[in-house]
Amino acid sequence: MITKQSPGLKLVLFCMLGVSLVMQGYASEGGKNFSRMANSNGETCVDCHYFMESDTINWNPSAMDLASRAQIYAEDGISKYFTSPEGDVMKKAHDGYQISAGDESGIIAYLADLEGTSPSKVKHVKWRLILFAGMFVLLILLRVEKRRIRVLPKTARMLIRPLIWTVILVIALQDAVGFNRSKNYEPVQPIKFSHSIHYTDNKIDCNYCHSGVTKGKNAGIPPVSLCMNCHKHQQEGTRTGFFELRKIVQAAEDSIPIRWVRVHNLPDFTYFNHMQHVTIGGVECATCHGDVENMHTIKQVEDLSMGWCIDCHDITSVDFSNEYYKLYYPAYLDSLQTGKLDSVMVSDIMGRECAVCHY
Ligand code: HEC
Ligand code: HEC
Ligand code: HEC
Ligand code: HEC
Ligand code: HEC
Ligand code: HEC
Structure with missing residues (x-):
């Protein structure tokens, strides 16, 4: 001082x-x-x-x-x-x-x-968080009151404490269940990259940028160098001018990757494979990702819950004209050919086994 x-x-x-x-x-x-x-x-x-x-x-x-x-x-x-x-x-x-x-x-x-x-x-005040923290402050105040001030009747103290704990537990449980269920999640991205402009207006195929999608587990997000294939030449956008495209040129010059915010994200203990769904299963991107073709910013449209995966597996039949199935499931092929079954669902072949999705 x-x-x-x-x-x-x-x-x-x-x-x-x-x-x-x-x-x-x-x-x-x-x-x-x-x-x-x-x-x-x-x-x-x-x-x-x-x-x-x-x-x-x-x-x-x-x-x-x-x-x-x-x-x-x-x-x-x-x-x-x-x-x-x-x-x-x-x-x-x-x-x-x-x-x-x-x-x-x-x-x-x-x-x-x-x-x-x-x-x-x-815009968004985190009321839940404030309420959650507020409950702990109340607990502390209650403790101070009990030790030092002592104005509340004993029964009031006995009622208030469980009430506070109930609120804390309810908030915590809701958050635990809702954890990672980010339906409608639409984060702001570091560059205003639009799928609508690239795919719909300029006819660039999904696979050109997400080249992993037909080959393996992850679709993959393209590196800056791929953007530069075109934006080396095209540096002013009709809507954004130089401002957004300069970020790409800058990132390429400095060799710093663009830090895209991940939108869809399953918990670590689950296994999801794109190739299996897109190439073998023939499921369209839009079935799981919605109308990406017309999105300026990507938004998660499904909740990606376990129920969502299983519901689709229950109602989607497997296409047995595919050589893969003929080879791996001869018994089902036989039942289909002799007319014992009209269709085989995805759930049938994977038997709803926990281990296919959880390792
Ligand atoms: C010119 C390249 C390009 C093309 C073409 C393209 N994408 Fe993308 N995609 C990106 C980039 C870059 C991101 C990351 C930024 C973002 O989320 O907007 C992305 C993100 C995504 C995401 C969200 C990933 C996450 O974080 O969860 C999905 C889903 C997606 N693309 C699907 C598609 C589909 C479906 C098509 C075809 C209709 C397509 N993309 C075409 C470049 C492309
Ligand atoms: C059966 C549903 C389904 C289909 C069909 C599907 N996706 Fe996905 N996609 C997902 C799920 C689930 C995730 C999250 C995966 C994770 O977190 O491990 C995801 C994640 C992504 C991502 C983000 C990160 C990554 O590298 O995987 C991109 C990009 C993407 N998908 C693009 C596509 C494109 C393009 C298509 C079509 C060619 C497609 N997806 C088809 C369900 C699907
Ligand atoms: C195959 C060529 C191609 C690739 C690859 C490509 N773009 Fe583009 N991009 C275009 C075209 C064409 C336009 C439209 C220009 C216009 O109409 O203004 C565009 C426009 C843009 C715009 C400006 C939109 C506007 O109207 O102002 C941004 C930002 C952009 N791209 C980001 C990216 C990013 C980020 C990547 C890499 C993930 C990428 N682009 C990859 C061709 C491409
Ligand atoms: C009609 C919309 C519009 C109005 C009004 C406008 N701006 Fe802009 N401004 C833009 C756009 C679009 C860009 C990006 C253009 C580009 O990068 O090619 C820009 C770019 C800028 C930049 C440069 C950004 C950079 O670092 O490259 C500055 C600084 C700026 N504006 C300040 C202002 C100020 C100050 C005013 C008011 C006196 C103003 N603008 C009014 C649309 C507007
Ligand atoms: C829109 C429908 C749909 C949704 C949603 C879906 N799947 Fe699938 N899934 C399929 C189809 C069709 C197949 C069959 C392709 C095959 O046999 O490989 C399949 C196959 C699988 C297989 C391989 C089974 C095997 O034994 O070959 C796994 C693992 C799997 N899905 C996991 C998931 C997970 C995890 C999710 C949720 C995050 C999910 N799926 C969401 C349609 C879907
Ligand atoms: C078709 C794929 C699939 C199958 C089969 C599957 N799960 Fe899941 N499971 C998931 C996905 C995806 C999640 C993540 C859900 C989320 O984040 O909300 C999950 C989450 C869970 C969770 C975490 C709690 C929750 O709801 O978030 C438990 C526990 C679980 N699974 C157990 C099982 C058990 C036990 C089985 C076998 C009876 C099983 N799962 C079969 C895909 C599957």
Whole structure:
């Protein structure tokens, strides 16, 4: 603790306070400009560079995306993005802006302030987590009350404690059962890669990128080098401009893999094999992954529970024209040929054995 401050230290502290107030002023002015300055279409910065995660994809860089590059703007300025835009998308978006030097430093200070905040935090408050933690705080308070304060009647204490434990157990159990059941999970990915644009608009086959799918257990996520086959040449996107594709070029140059967020994920103790389903079983990707062809961001549509696997195995018949089955299940083939059975279900051949899916 400082008991006696030297005048020098006071002056330094005073100057620091002054600078920080000026920066605060800049930042708050910049924040106002960010939601006020309009281009020739009447759109303000925040109309395009917005904060919230939304249900439809925002092709423009978000305000947080810009904030992550605040350092670069502090060195190079941002007016060049208005006066000499990098490409057609930016030219159109930033058309008609007049940015003074003051506006510029204000906006940069504002973005620097914003750096490190994340959009999801604005939207979802984790009430369950707060409730869960709150219960433990209550337990502690109850204990303090019992030891030190002693105002509650004994019966109240005896009732409240089990009640708290019940709430804790219910939350814990719900989370344990729901563990890994991430139906509708749709995480934000580090690059706005769209299946709809690549598969549906540009006719790129699933196997081109997920080449493991017909050969083995994992479908696999393509490496940056594969993206570069095309994006070496194509560096400006119709919707995203240079911003997203620059991340690919940058990752390829630095040889840093892109950290895609895994969407579908079975627990470690289960075994699932793509080749078996896609090549041998002839199941379409869409049966398990939904309408990926029209998704801009990937979303898990099934719960991937054990019941889901088994339900399908129970109702799906095995195609015995396939040589694989003829070879491995001669007894079933015989029953089918003599008419003893009309169909053989997947569950029949695997006998619902736990060990096929769990090792
Ligand atoms: C141009 C390359 C490319 C093509 C073509 C492509 N994908 Fe993908 N796919 C990716 C990339 C990159 C990811 C990881 C990023 C993401 O999840 O969006 C991915 C992710 C996925 C995922 C989620 C993986 C996870 O994390 O659980 C599924 C499912 C998927 N693709 C299915 C398909 C299907 C089905 C097709 C064909 C209709 C297809 N993909 C075509 C590149 C491609
Ligand atoms: C029978 C259901 C089913 C079918 C059919 C299916 N998948 Fe999957 N897929 C899954 C499951 C389950 C996972 C999660 C696997 C895990 O976590 O081990 C998964 C995971 C993935 C992944 C993520 C990671 C990886 O490398 O496996 C991709 C990519 C993927 N699938 C693409 C495809 C494509 C492309 C097709 C069609 C050619 C396809 N899947 C067909 C059920 C299926
Ligand atoms: C076989 C060629 C090919 C491959 C491989 C490919 N892309 Fe593309 N990509 C395209 C085409 C074509 C477009 C459409 C350009 C447009 O319309 O703007 C595109 C557009 C994009 C866009 C911008 C969308 C927009 O409209 O602004 C992004 C981002 C993108 N790709 C990411 C990736 C990533 C990440 C990979 C690797 C996993 C990848 N691409 C692999 C051909 C490819
Ligand atoms: C109509 C939508 C739109 C409006 C309005 C808009 N922008 Fe942009 N902005 C974009 C798009 C799209 C890009 C990415 C273009 C590209 O990379 O080719 C971009 C790029 C930028 C970049 C450069 C990102 C980088 O690091 O490469 C900055 C900085 C920026 N905008 C700031 C602003 C500011 C400040 C305003 C308001 C004065 C504003 N923008 C208004 C759409 C918009
Ligand atoms: C949409 C239908 C469908 C779903 C969903 C499905 N499967 Fe299958 N599964 C099949 C078909 C069809 C076969 C037959 C192919 C074969 O015999 O290899 C099969 C075969 C298997 C086999 C090989 C059985 C054997 O002895 O050859 C395993 C293991 C398996 N599935 C595991 C899973 C797991 C784990 C899940 C859930 C994560 C799952 N499956 C979800 C349709 C499905
Ligand atoms: C067709 C594949 C398949 C078969 C057969 C299968 N399981 Fe599972 N099992 C799964 C999958 C997938 C999960 C993961 C479910 C999840 O994450 O919610 C799972 C989860 C479990 C769990 C964890 C609890 C839960 O529901 O999450 C237990 C325990 C379990 N299985 C036991 C068994 C036993 C015992 C058998 C044999 C009677 C069996 N399983 C047969 C696919 C299968």
